[in-house]
Amino acid sequence: MTLLGQFALWSALLVGLWAAVVGFSGRWHGRPELALSVTRAVYALFGVLLVAAASLWKGLITHDFNIEYVYSYTSRNLPGYYIVSAFWAGQKGSLLFWAIVLSLFAALAQWLTPARYRALMPYVAAVTSTVTCFFVTVMLFASNPFQRMAVTPPDGNGLNPQLQNIGMVIHPPMLYLGYISITIPFAFAIAALLSRRLDAGWIQAIRKWTIMSWLFLSIGITLGMWWAYVELGWGGYWAWDPVENASLLPWLTMSAFLHSVMVQEKRGMLKRWNMTLIIGSFLLSIFGTFITRSGVIASVHSFTQSNVGYFFLGFLLSAGILSYTLLHTRWDQLEADVPLESMLSREAAFLFNNLLFIGIAFSVLWGTLFPILSEAVRGTKISVGPPFFNKVNVPLGLLLLALTGIGPLIAWRKASTANLRRQFTWPVATGLLVTAMLAAAGMRNLYALMALGLAGFVTGTLAQEFVRGTTARRKMYDESYPLAFGRLVARNRRRYGGYIVHAGMVIYFAAFAGYAFKTEMEATLKPGASVSLRSPYGHTYTFTHLGVSQFEQLNRVVTQASVQVTRNGKPIGIVNSEKRQHFSEPAPGVRQKSFEPSTEVGIRYTLQEDLYIVYAGSVAGTEEAVYRFTINPLVVWVWIGGVVLVIGGLITMWPGGVVSGAPRQKQAGYEVQLAGSGAVE
Amino acid sequence: MNLTRRALVGGIGVWLFGAATRGRLAAQQETQRPEEEEAGALRDPASAGRSREPVSHGDNDPFVTGVEKRLQCTCGCTLDIYTCRTTDFTCTYSPALHKEVLALQDEGKTADEIVAAFVAKYGEKVLLAPKPEGFNIVGYVLPSLAVLLVGGVMFAILRRRTRMVEVARAGSEAGPSGLPPGAGQSVTSTPPATAEELARLEYELKELDQ
Helix, strand or coil: CHHHHHHHHHHHHHHHHHHHHHHHHCCCCCCHHHHHHHHHHHHHHHHHHHHHHHHHHHHHHCCCCCEHHHHHHCCCCCCHHHHHHHHHCCHHHHHHHHHHHHHHHHHHHHHHCCHHHHHHHHHHHHHHHHHHHHHHHHHHHCCCCCCECCCCCCCCCCCCHHHCCHHHHHHHHHHHHHHHHCHHHHHHHHHHHHHCCCCCHHHHHHHHHHHHHHHHHHHHHHHHHHHHHHHHCCCCCCCCCHHHHHHHHHHHHHHHHHHHHHHHHHHCCCHHHHHHHHHHHHHHHHHHHHHHHHCCCCCCCCCCCCCHHHHHHHHHHHHHHHHHHHHHHCHHHHCCCCCCCCCCCHHHHHHHHHHHHHHHHHHHHHHHHHHHHHHHHHCCCCCCCHHHHHHHHHHHHHHHHHHHHHHHHCCCCCCCHHHHHHHHHHHHHHHHHHHHHHHHCCCCCHHHHHHHHHHHHHHHHHHHHHHHHHHHHHHHHCCCHHHHHHHHHHHCHHHHHHHHHHHHHHHHHHHHHHHHHCEEEEEEECCCCEEEEECCCCCEEEEEEEEEEEEEECCEEEEEEEEEEEECCEEEEEEEEEEEEEEEEEECCEEEECCCCEEECEEECCCCEEEEEEEEEECCCECCEEEEEEEEECCHHHHHHHHHHHHHHHHHHCCCCCCCCCCCCCCHHHHHHHHHHCCCC | CCCCHHHHHHHHHHHHHHHHHHCCCCCCEECCCCCCCCCCECCCHHHHCCCCCCCCHHHHCHHHHHHHCCEECCCCCCCEHHHHHCCCCCCCHHHHHHHHHHHHHHCCCCHHHHHHHHHHHHCHHHECCCCCCCCHHHHHHHHHHHHHHHHHHHHHHHHHHHHHHHHHHHHHHHCCCCCCCCCCCCCCCCCCCCHHHHHHHHHHHHHHCC
């Protein structure tokens, strides 16, 4: 199968090169058969990469340990679902995963894009094929997933225990889907620049792709936080690690784009800015991959260091220089249709919202790269950790949260003073009320107080929008409240879906504020012994060590420590935390320990606070256990916020839901131009 | 976890009510004296990870944990010493660094002196965040400064442009002669809109508000 996989990779390179060369050459202008061949090359590229992926999966499933990748990331006793996820657990497999998914998206873009944009499609095919070719080249020349070993070992190395978690089955592909799908909007942007079709057409063509990409990134980042929380055992979910930062960067620029693109759609403004953002988002997705794979910055998440970093750096620089040069040549054609009419307008609010998104992205990038810069300037190695990022980003994040509430309250074009007063009264009152209540309750952490107060303000804004919309519908169509509410959202999916996304963000911020009140302690307990910890809400939790048991489960020996928990004297349950010693079985009856014992955290989730219990180990091989007990307020709201955000995103991108019965304007320009160019079948 | 809407709303309510009525949000710890019981031996101690020493008073001392949260573990994990020693139980560096902190505390050193001693021994890299001095100030200040600067320039440019738009609009409303709107209208001025055009305008404006 490796031979077939290898052959498929070489075929993919040739097919991809054909699509890229013919697509970029523009020779297909006036030659429909060439345009068709470029499109078909994209489908073929997906086909051959599917063969390559199937070959690797076959190797993984059949335990072909002669393949170096299969040996490195699996073992005979690895549970089936982790064998499937081992495909993207290592660098080589993840490169193939990237290539196959990109080729799938490229094929879907060719297939699903309405015919009126057909004039752009050969250029789109050229861009997607170039990026796919880059990944295939890296695999063929630097990191080949089909590399064979000199001898065939009886068993594999196994999968890192921390990757043996359901979060790691879903989180990396989601993040990859986010990174990868940015290529499609980028390809359309480049196609629009190359073809000089710079009206709103390309923006409409990529609308669903951009939301999808942003949604996948959001899901991937949230699942990554969840995995870190339940698996890594340090009691938090975000550590400002370079690889985490790398995933946040394109999310921030895509978030900025999703806001600024509305200004282009409604008012014909910010055309240059939107192009810049899309190109920047694509480059940041490649930058994230470069950070993860180059080893240039220390990170706990990095893949094994290898020379693929040079490939990515070269590609990143080339793509950046070429894209922005192209944008520069079309600069004059991207002038705004109308000027900004007032500083008190939604357009202006979106501009400042974009400034903050990009400001945060810059500060994250700056902090991530500052150790390299400092070493270059001063010759001294430094570390830039959470205290730095929190100091720089928290104020900007709070300003952004404030704008989340301000933006929807300001009208397009120009807002009057009377309108502002009417719009802001209730939301501001809600924010002040929440702040006053919390301050009266004794909350003295300034940032937490501000975050929760602003969360109250934004909630007030969102509630007001929903209430006014529902009431207006009810009056206009004589509908019941639930029906009016349902139809309001269904008929204005983009607007109200967006508000639900904002609600998700508010929940996130409130949950982040809760992190300021994290409480923890360590204790050594013999069976029957107890320790108490008071939570920020004033509850007293008592943890009684019940004992330690050992048993075998799947591919590991489990050492489980059990704790009985009471709250204010009332028993609320038993929480177990584990040490897992994984082993491989090179021959029947033969066992080899693989990796160091890993820790499984015991968590009791409640809406108020999580009890987070870590069994650190035993004293002198006895049942006397060392624990870390942590009380984490509001953490569950991070995951709830993620779910709300995804629901909002799905509503936004759900097909249909046109505001009124007015017919949509046809993209007549594209069809006319196409007919003229002869690129239509 | 299944969460109903009522549970969600209830949870938020309980939380706000709890926060409002309990008075203090500062957390406190209470450690009960553990009952001394015999602890049985584990069947396979090696599978339970490295043997641990019992937790001492210093391990939970806020002074010690506070200092450790300012210092990075030297094992290459990028975590602070406290988090590493209480998370990565395979790390041999963080327990040793923890002992160094305890030893320096016993010598009567202040938090800053302990941090300075670590910097002298391990270099500036041991700090979890660089000291805000010298070139490092650029690191701290530049992002916020850039946002302020760009925001300020953006504000100034947009303000000037919007004023120009207002002036131009006022000029066009006043007409070429500078007379008030409507005065001296000639036959070449814009004709009044038809009902169809007004309906379309209304729709467009409605669209803008979506």
